[in-house]
Structures are given as structure tokens and as C-alpha cells.
Amino acid sequence: GESVGLHLPTLSVQEGDNSIINCAYSNSASDYFIWYKQESGKGPQFIIDIRSNMDKRQGQRVTVLLNKTVKHLSLQIAATQPGDSAVYFCAEASLGGTSYGKLTFGQGTILTVHP
């Protein structure tokens, strides 16, 4: 069935470096994408989202890029800090159709930031 997946299960970076976390999605009907951060023992927290009519959106230290042609989503974190260490999930949803409201998550990438 349709799924959202990640290229890299783990990512280790040095403090201060930029991090890039990738996600591939296969459901062409998805038109809303979200990145979540999950710290150990906690529920996921929203980071940033993007709709399919955009290819880039920036937040505070984070940027999400969407390439609909190759069904690829990425999260860029600038000047990564130890507090950014967590599991990062991409998720997708549809703005319409029978799957409206169905929020589906990918496998997750473990980001480790070394001081």
C-alpha cells in the first residue's frame, strides 16, 4: 500500500553543523506534509509543515523542501545543537478524498548531535 519512508535511519553530526533529514513518499494523493520531532519518552512534537503548492518553507533554524516530481521531502536544520538530538518523522495527509484526515507517518530518523 501507500507509505511514507525515510532514506537514512540514523544521522550523526557535530554541534554547529547543518543537518539534512530525508523522506520519500509514495502516495501521490498526499498534499500536506509535516515534520515531527520525538524526544525519548515523549510524544512527537510538530516542527514544520508544507503544502503541496509550495516547494520550500522556512521556520526558525529549520527549512522543509518538497520535490513533488520525485516525491521527496527533506528537513534541514541549521547550526544543529545537542538539544536537536531526537527521532525525526515525516508525515503526510490529504486535503481531500476518502483519506482526508488520515495522518500517516514514516519510519523515522535518529539524529545524534555530538558536542
Place this chain on the structure above:
Amino acid sequence: NAGVTQTPKFRVLKTGQSMTLLCAQDMNHEYMYWYRQDPGMGLRLIHYSVGEGTTAKGEVPDGYNVSRLKKQNFLLGLESAAPSQTSVYFCASSYTGTAEAFFGQGTRLTVV
């Protein structure tokens, strides 16, 4: 502002027992979700609701039932627990189907 509250936080069940997980949100959100998270895996959608009185199946609905009798509550039931249902369960809510979802802290369920 409590956000999304899940009860209980931990539970151990014997195979065949039943239980209900409660999710409550105080943000007047229309959409509510139940996910399970297994080690090394992402969150898999069990059931979701797009409004009071409505429910829909997610990716892994078998063995679970849900009810949304009140807008603020979304209940997840296990009628006959199995060891395969050992997992961490997360509830979430959102204002619309394409808006930020807020998650609870999770319920760690062990079925022995």
C-alpha cells in the same frame, strides 16, 4: 492548558484481558487519532475520528475498537489483548485534517 491527556500511562495486561485507553483534549479539536509505536518503527495509525460520533479505520485497526461519543474524548478499546499488542500508544488531536497534530505523552502497554 492541558492539551492532550492520555490515561493510563502504563499498564500490564494478561492475554485475553480487555481494557480501554482514554484520550482527552481540551483544545476543541475536531480530529483525533490513535497510533501505536513499536521499537524501531514509526507511528502506525490504528483508528481516527474526524468529528464527534465518527470513526474510521487506519493502517492497523484489527484487534482494536474506538468510540468518540464526546468531542473531547477518544477511547481505544482492546477486547481481548494479545502479546502482539504490546506497544506504546499515542493519541493526537488536530483542529483540521491538515493542521498541526498535538500528541499526548503515550501509554506503555505490555501484554503478557
